[in-house]
Amino acid sequence: MSTAGKAIKCKAAVLWGVKQPFSIEEVEVAPPKAGEVRIKILATGICRTDDHPVSGAMTTKFPVIVGHEAAGIVESIGEGVTTVKPGDKVIPLFLPQCGKCSSCINPNGNLCVKADVTGKGVLSDGTTRFTCKGKPVYHFMNTSTFSEYTVVEESSVAKIDAAAPPEKVCLIGCGFSTGYGAAVKTAQVTPGSTCAVFGLGGVGLSVIMGCKAAGASRIIGIDLNKDKFDKAKSVGATECINPKDYTKPINEVLSEMTNNSVGYTFEVVGRLETMIDALASCHMSYGTSVVVGAPPSSKMLTYDPMLLFTGRTWKGCVFGGWKSKDDIPKLVSDFISKKFDLDQLITHVLPFNKVKEGFELLYKGESIRSVLLM
Missing domain, CATH: 3.90.180.10 (Medium-chain alcohol dehydrogenases, catalytic domain)
Structure with missing residues (x-):
């Protein structure tokens, strides 16, 4: 009936x-x-x-x-x-x-x-x-x-x-599209670039997959849980680090690791402090940092405006930047075609x-x- x-x-x-x-x-x-x-x-x-x-x-x-x-x-x-x-x-x-x-x-x-x-x-x-x-x-x-x-x-x-x-x-x-789109659509990661991804949950791993698909040559995964590192590497991270292993701020660590060449950073945690760390970690004059993790309600950020004045771009990203009704069917077709x-x-x-x-x-x-x- x-x-x-x-x-x-x-x-x-x-x-x-x-x-x-x-x-x-x-x-x-x-x-x-x-x-x-x-x-x-x-x-x-x-x-x-x-x-x-x-x-x-x-x-x-x-x-x-x-x-x-x-x-x-x-x-x-x-x-x-x-x-x-x-x-x-x-x-x-x-x-x-x-x-x-x-x-x-x-x-x-x-x-x-x-x-x-x-x-x-x-x-x-x-x-x-x-x-x-x-x-x-x-x-x-x-x-x-x-x-x-x-x-x-x-x-x-x-x-x-x-x-x-x-x-x-x-x-x-949600999860895959949000992370993958943050890299390929919002940040528009360029071939040969260096990326750093803060947070290696499902969305963070999807960001890594997007960075790899866009042709990034170096993708650094960052998380406090080392148990996530093997999976991150299996989907495309070239290396992973735990900020607790260093005494220096994470932006200084990344700068030294990459000879100051991080073009793109992604905050996929949803913590205010990590958003600022990610912004500081991309290149001061041409870097782009994307906020992917949902921020907590009714919280305000305080940061040094010099981080932006010197040339960085700070972007927000809802659902990977996709137009949902238009783009979701295409992403499903890409999955069926084994593009990811x-x-x-x-x-x-x-x-x-x-x-x-x-x-x-x-x-x-x-x-x-x-x-x-x-």
Whole structure:
């Protein structure tokens, strides 16, 4: 019997408050309204950003269903939807592309005005499509993929190749695309250059893959956890260092290691101090430093403006600079064509009801990407 136009009861991982455990609950998912799409989620990755509502680092309304890195199948569509149809394989987009705002229209912009950067937790009409125990449950980053079904707006979904394996291409919904794009699109790393990547988690490794694809000749991975070094080298890092092994500031260490030739640095940690270290570590007169890691909410940076005055370029990077609806299908096609390997980033594949175990692996530093299968 068709579920189109009807509410669907399904399982979801509900977060009831800050520092609360995930709770697998039965939720009711309303049918899509005009301009909306209901998706059956097939696989979703556990990204560090999904922990921000848990820790309180990101402004969020509770209760909430988090998750934003996924792949699924369109179950039904609302009135007026034209870019996808029931049965299409899709990736939900935490960064929408409405195609009408100034960022979408400009070829150099991608931060669509429909992006939920303030944690409003509702769709455009100001309401949610989730209820649990008679209470409304809020959306997360336009997607809420820790649920067997979710509802997104048409601007927040991209149709992909039907042959794409969901348990792999779900990473293109956030982690891989963010890191890879930071190198090839935002920084525009040049062949023969030297790069330094601060933070060797899943996104940092994707930055390394992007630097390698762009032709960088030297890629230095930086992390406090030496257990990450072998994996970083396997995806393209030429060497790895731990700042704790040195008494000098890391920017001086890198300058001496490279004869003052670091062209590009990437901060993929989300720490204010590391952002400044990364900026100071790129070449003073021509270097580019890219902030990739999501900064903590309501925090201010203090730094020496001379770092910029002398010629460095400091750039921000949301979702690798990609225009989501346009570029995600192309990246999926590139994966199918074996232009990059996502298997290197996936360390654990778990059933959805083991979401807590997946986060424990993340906290312990034992996983790069855990993928939950619905």
